[in-house]
Amino acid sequence: MKTLIKDVALYKDHVITEHQNIEVTDSVITGFPTSPQAGDYDEVLEGRSMLALPGFVNTHTHIAMTVFRSYADDMQLMDWLEKKIWPAEDKLDSDVVYAQTMLGIAEMIRCGTTSFADMYFFMDDVARAVEASGIRAALSRGLTGVTPNAQQALQENKEFYKTWHGKADGRITVMFGPHAPYTCPPDYIRQVVEAAGELGAEVHTHLCETKGEVDSIVKQYGKSPIALMDELGLFDCGCLAAHCVWVDDADMDIMVKKGVRVAHNPGSNLKLASGIAPVQDMLKKGIVVGLGTDGASSNNNLDIMEEMHLAAFIHKAHTLDPLVVPAESAVNMMTEAGAACLGYTDIGKLETGYKADITLVDREGLHWYPKNDSMSLLAYSANSFDVDTVMVNGKVLLKGKEFTTLDIEKIKAEAERTKEKLFSAL
Ligand SMILES: CSC[C@H]1O[C@@H](n2cnc3c(O)ncnc32)[C@H](O)[C@@H]1O
């Protein structure tokens, strides 16, 4: 199958060049022909007025938490988790998780996302939804060491890896998902490290999200969560760490040394009043920082372009420095750096040999005029309604802002049905 994306503005090597063509063969970008003949292609996508970007990456979410959207607002993290979310999550089942995951995937595709990192429960159902929808994902079974099912959950993560890693034409990869230092005591982290190490799997965790978390870990163990996790070997697995709001210079030096990648979730951090991560310092030190939405209950949507806007804005105000997180840097976090966060080596760039995960953004909205700098317009003016076309692994999932494969009315109905079922059990 050969596809041509014709006459499109191309984001490549961190710059945007007008009037380019992209050739896709099966699942891979195979070139940028200068005079392509339409007759040589099975499918031609008109790119005039569009901007082609590497597919957007949501580096941290709990996808099926769509069911808890607008269920528990205006609370701080631990209150929110302990009083509202964890009791409700006890009632989840595989039917709810599948339906809500499909809803979340549809929302992400509509916003230009081509891959995401998830940590949750009923992960076989999440994987089935990823497989069916055509999106790409790095999935982990959420693990807590303080609950009675700690050992069973770890066993499930192992089985989940064996069943799904590399499946769905390579669109699914599996990580281990130790939830956080305050739910995973040292001995449990050691077991996770051993299990992940045996399989060669990476880990996805929450770290240093709130000041309270850091204070209590320092009090309990005499060191920061970052230093503790380093000592326990978690970073030697290859680690994607969500939040990292309350990290200091010494922590960041460890993160640089151990190649810890950060999922920055500005929307969730603002809504849960957790704080603002020192992203400008992380970037200066060379830490890979991607963007995440976190779950739809602490955001309250899965719109990664909104996170890009927030990232491009809040750090300027927080540091009183308008030069931090410039437009290109914010776009890079949503694309190339995001892909690196998920451990991908052939995704995140529009280059020959890379997987054809491509998002086309329509530049005809009034907010794209006058036609000044496209990078600036994308980072500061655009919104996800501008997303026109989404391709994952060479397959078009959204075209002309319409879904090509998903039955959206059915997805909405199932989301309603399973929400009713869950809440009637609470
Ligand atoms: C063990 S599966 C994942 C677990 O994480 C919870 N969660 C959702 N958002 C956050 C957050 O911002 N910080 C910490 N934990 C979070 C989710 O509800 C699941 O229980």
Ligand SMILES: [Zn+2]
């Ligand atoms: Zn989270």
